[in-house]
Amino acid sequence: MPDRSTDSTARTPSTVPVLAIDGPSGSGKGTVAKRVAEALGWHLLDSGALYRAVGLLALDRGIPLDDADALAALALRLPISFQPAGEGVSVHLEGRPRDADLRTEDTGAAASAVAAVPAVRDALLARQRDFRQAPGLVADGRDMGTVVFPDAPYKVYLTASAEERAQRRHKQLMEKGVATTLAALLEEIQARDARDMGRSVAPLKAADDALRIDSTGMSIGQVVKAVLDHVVLHGSQ
Numbered sequence: 379m380p381d382r383s384t385d386s387t388a389r390t391p392s393t394v395p396v397l398a399i400d401g402p403s404g405s406g407k408g409t410v411a412k413r414v415a416e417a418l419g420w421h422l423l424d425s426g427a428l429y430r431a432v433g434l435l436a437l438d439r440g441i442p443l444d445d446a447d448a449l450a451a452l453a454l455r456l457p458i459s460f461q462p463a464g465e466g467v468s469v470h471l472e473g474r475p476r477d478a479d480l481r482t483e484d485t486g487a488a489a490s491a492v493a494a495v496p497a498v499r500d501a502l503l504a505r506q507r508d509f510r511q512a513p514g515l516v517a518d519g520r521d522m523g524t525v526v527f528p529d530a531p532y533k534v535y536l537t538a539s540a541e542e543r544a545q546r547r548h549k550q551l552m553e554k555g556v557a558t559t560l561a562a563l564l565e566e567i568q569a570r571d572a573r574d575m576g577r578s579v580a581p582l583k584a585a586d587d588a589l590r591i592d593s594t595g596m597s598i599g600q601v602v603k604a605v606l607d608h609v610v611l612h613g614s615q
């Protein structure tokens with residue numbers, strides 16, 4: 379069995395189709411990926427959940443967010459499982475649900491920091507590729523179309539202005555009863571964009587063959603339709 383933790387190129391070619399959706403925080407990737415996966419009857423990979431899990435467990439255990447060896451060891455044996463819950467999925471860490479803790483802005487910032495460590499990205503590569511199961515996979519993240527599934531037949535790069543993304547996040551947090559300000563969220567989003575786009579390994583960028591959708595001013599339904607149209611159009615070519 380090859381050691382895929384250190385060889386990012388070793389993988390069996392797959393005929394299972396993948397729709398890769400990449401983009402910055404608050405662009406709507408998670409929401410759109412879930413709806414499109416439901417519509418197509420395909421599996422779903424929320425790759426950010428893996429980086430969030432590494433970030434959250436590192437914070438829990440007091441592991442410095444730049445300790446590459448300790449973070450890579452954690453990522454290689456990440457105690458994560460995805461459990462069916464109602465109509466969705468609950469993310470369990472070490473056997474217990476941690477959904478709320480995983481979605482906080484602090485965990486997002488920790489995820490962005492650990493995601494800049496190359497050994498962490500290598501450690502999570504095989505686990506992400508294992509989600510590629512018939513009849514198909516919708517995968518959202520930062521490097522789905524560029525690094526994890528470069529051969530994906532369908533790729534979308536979803537974005538929106540930083541101001542609109544901060545407003546969406548603000549509304550989402552207000553609905554959850556989390557107190558925050560628009561200005562603080564805009565600053566966090568801009569800092570995360572800079573780190574995710576500026577890192578040396580697998581930076582956030584559109585794949586050359588991705589359909590770019592700027593969702594500023596578009597409804598969720600309009601974006602979902604544009605993505606589904608893309609899959610249907612490409613699928614019949």
Ligand SMILES: Nc1ncnc2c1ncn2[C@@H]1O[C@H](COP(=O)(O)OP(=O)(O)O)[C@@H](O)[C@H]1O
Nearest residue numbers: 403404405406407408409546550593596597598
């Ligand atoms: N096109 C859109 N118009 C308005 N709100 C949106 C749109 N897409 C997503 N949202 C909302 O913005 C918030 C962030 O979306 P999310 O899917 O979590 O983004 P991401 O996964 O890219 O960080 C959610 O509350 C979601 O309902």
Ligand SMILES: Nc1ccn([C@H]2C[C@H](O)[C@@H](COP(=O)(O)OP(=O)(O)O)O2)c(=O)n1
Nearest residue numbers: 402403404425426429489490493519520521
């Ligand atoms: N494929 C991925 C997914 C997430 N990451 C990193 C970078 C992101 O800032 C964090 C959190 O990602 P996540 O998609 O959960 O965050 P948002 O919902 O977009 O705010 O993880 C990554 O580097 N590569």
